Amino acid sequence: MTAENHSFQINQGTGPLVEPLPFSDAEYERRMTSVRARMRVENLDAFITFTPENIYYLTGHDTSGYYFLQATVVTHDMMPVNVIRRIESSNTELKSWARLATPYEDTADPIAALCFVLNELGVAGKRIGGEGEAWFVSPARYNQLRHNIERTGGELVDVVNVVENIRVIKSEEELVYIRQGARIVEQAMDAAFKKTFTGSNENEVAAAVYEILCRHGSQWAGLPCYLACGPRSGLCHSTWSGKIHETGDVAPYEINANIKRYACSLFRMAVVGQQPTGKLELHLNTVSEATENLITNLRGGMVADQAHKAVRDVFHKNGIPDKLGHRVAYGLGVSYPPDTGEGHFSQIREGDQHILEPGMVFHLVPGIVEFGKWSIGNTETVLITDGSCEVITDFPRDIYISG
Secondary structure, eight states: OOTTGGGOOOEEOOSOOSSOOSSOHHHHHHHHHHHHHHHHHTTOSEEEEOOHHHHHHHHOOOOSOTTSOOEEEEESSSOOEEEEEGGGTHHHHTTOSSOEEEEEOTTSOHHHHHHHHHHHTTOTTSEEEEOTTOTTSOHHHHHHHHHHHHHTTOEEEEOOOTTHHHHTSOOHHHHHHHHHHHHHHHHHHHHHHHTOSTTOBHHHHHHHHHHHHHHTTOOOOSSOOBOOOGGGGGSTTOOOOOOBOOTTOEEEEEEEEEETTEEEEEEEEEEESSOOOHHHHHHHHHHHHHHHHHHHHOOTTOBHHHHHHHHHHHHHHTTOTTSOOSOSEEEOSBOOTTOSSOTTTSEEOTTOOOBOOTTOEEEEOOEEEETTTEEEEOOEEEEEOSSSEEEOOOOOOSOEEEO
């Protein structure tokens, strides 16, 4: 396909892994079987994913180095092959389930390496599915891939959510890590509140939170913890900046843990030094009531818009009809930056006709943002079941009034 092909090869990792795999062989085989079934539906001879979460889900390859192109090639009869920057290939050969990697040097063309793999696997001139909307492959490189495949008589078909539609339902093995994350965010939230009082500052809260997260086993999460207070809390996704807590400050804390790349999140509210009154009290009570009503109504088989209505009804009852422009829940599962959730393919928002299924995990986020004043939330991570939902996180939903 290019003059560089002779420098590429498919390497097989050998010897013991540097650490145990996060999942059983049966779990990885289940995932591959499901992907191949979807490939048959789409009439694909091969499938290429560029998404870090999908690559991890299918092969166990785990790295933060996806700022260089990486891809996994799935066929119907071989283990998946990762196309990876050479220094990252160790994470496939020594720490993954598949252990097959085609490395490329920084000076090489990664699309040439990918085309080499397609040729070696005997699918270069066939019907190949590709993730045309993946965040970490540029349009130029995707078009280059298409050109090379078509030049050999093949076809690159844009496909969407081949892996994501499998990822959205969590297995028991996956739920173990999400539950572990829940126990950690609960402890971290308690530590955050203990550092919130008149005269303390955001940096002390952040230090306490991250000490708990790291000490108890959380890895780096897809997003930072949001630990701003006062007027800055009314700037969406604000992090700590050293502000001193003053009496009357609103301190909304959203804490994210990550275990084996599986996310769990929790959002709680503190008010520094005094009871909330007026509009702030109304907003706090509305969001807490909306979260409770959503939990009460959530169940497998319902339409996402019905779930959104459980929040919308509470907001309207309390005279707040214009604060629900965003989703009220998003999926949680495998995550890498720049996002901690699965909201780009799994969410609850107005008008959404997707059916909620048992095994889906959501972060419930009914909220109100008053720009420059406060962000209000009182959230939970939940698991959808047949007749209801299970609240995975367990922390008092009361508004914390600090000393």
